[in-house]
Amino acid sequence: MKATPLAISDVILFEPRVFGDDRGFFFESFNHRLFEDAIGRKVQFVQDNHSRSSKGVLRGLHYQIQQPQGKLVRVIEGEVFDVAVDLRRSSPSFGQWVGAYLSAENKHQLWVPEGFAHGFVVLSDYAEFLYKTTDYYAPEHERCLAWDDQQVAIRWPLSEPPLLSGKDKLGNVLKDADCFD
Template structure:
C-alpha cells in the first residue's frame, strides 16, 4: 500500500496494491493490522454505499457531536472528493484537500474526525463506499455550504450546476463554524 500525505496533516490518500491479470484484479481494501502499521489503528462500526449520477454533489457533511472518521473509495465511476478542516485551533482550519477517486485509480481517502466531507460524481452510476468510525446520527448531522466563498473549493463542474439535496442547498456558511471554533 502506498500512503500519500496531503497538505493537511491527518488526511491521507491510500493506493492499495492491486494484483491483476486478464481475469481481473484483487486488492485488499481494509486490513486492520496493515493500516495500524502506518498509524491508522481504526475501528469501523458502519459501512455505507451511495450511487450518484454525474453532477450530483453530496456534502459538505459533518457530524457534531460524535464526529465520524471515514475511509472512502469509489468502486464504479469517478468522483472529486473533498475534505475541509473544521477542527477548532488547527493550523489548517478552513483549508481543504481534493482528490479524484475512481474505479480505475482504486485510491482511497482517509478523512479523520474533525473534517467536513463531500464529493461530486463525475460520471453516471458512481458508486461511493464509506467505512465510518462512528454511527450515523441524523440529529447531529450538519451540512456546510458546498460553494462557500471563504473556502473557495475548486469543484470541477465545467460550467454545470450541481444536483443537490434540499439539505445541501441550504448548508450553513463556513463563518458560522469559524465563529464557534
C-alpha cells in the same frame, strides 16, 4: 498499500497494490493493521455505507458536530472528486480543504478523520461510493457546510451547477458553521 498524507497531513490517500492479468484483478482493499500504522492511532469502524449517485450530483459537505465520524471512502463504479475540509479551530489548516480523484479505475481510498466536513461530486455517468465510519450516523448532530463557501473556495471540477439535495442547499458558510475545538 501506499499511504500518502495530502496537503493537510491528517487526510491520507491510500493506493493499493493491484495484481491484474487477462482474468481480471485482485487487491487488498483494507488491512486494519496497515491502516492504523499509516494514520498513527487505533480506529474501530462501526458502520459501512454504500451510495449511488448520477453525474453532477454533489453530496456534502457533511459532518457530525457530536459523535464525529472518521471516514475511509472509495469508489467501486465510476469517478468522483472527493473533498475534506478541516473544521478543527485549533488546527493550523482550519478552513482549508484537500481533494482527490477517486475512481473504480485507480482504486484509491481517502481517510477523512473526525473534525472534517466531507463531500464529493460525481464526474462519471454514475458512481457507487463506499465508506466505513468510526461512529454511527446521528441525524440530530449532522451539519452541512456550504459546498460553494467563498471563504473555503473549493475548486470543484464542474462545468455546470451541481445537483444538490434540499439539505445540502441549506449548508452554512464557514463563518456561521458549528466547528470543532
